Amino acid sequence: MATTTIQVARETRDHLAQLAKERGLSLGQYVELLAKQQPTAAQRAERLAADREALRTLTGCDISDDEFNRAPDVLGNIYRIAAEKVRAARGGAA
Missing domain, CATH: 1.10.1220 (Arc Repressor Mutant)
Structure with missing residues (x-):
């Protein structure tokens, strides 16, 4: 090498x-x-395309890339909700 x-x-x-x-x-x-x-930007784009294609195949839904782009950030929302719960459990400090 x-x-x-x-x-x-x-x-x-x-x-x-x-x-x-x-x-x-x-x-x-x-x-x-x-x-x-x-990963490079090209590798991330390739991975995203492969992940979307796998989801289309597994679900049988022909979801367009535009529909994927407009979909809610489910994981981001889960993190936000979890963080809110932790803050509330610690006494409400935001």
Whole structure:
């Protein structure tokens, strides 16, 4: 595998090196791990298209991309409701 050099501030290099060491990885391995965890815009779009197609297949509903885009943020609403319940349980601090 060919390698290359990436220039970053010394503080950034040292921080990444410490994080890598704590995980038992070399700095190069850790940077590769970080890169693999962050999909590109094209990869996210591909994943979204595949997920939508899987949902269409599983449900038998021909939902258009526009309909998906206009759908409510169900997961976001669940997080909001859960956060409200936690705040209420802790004494109502908003």
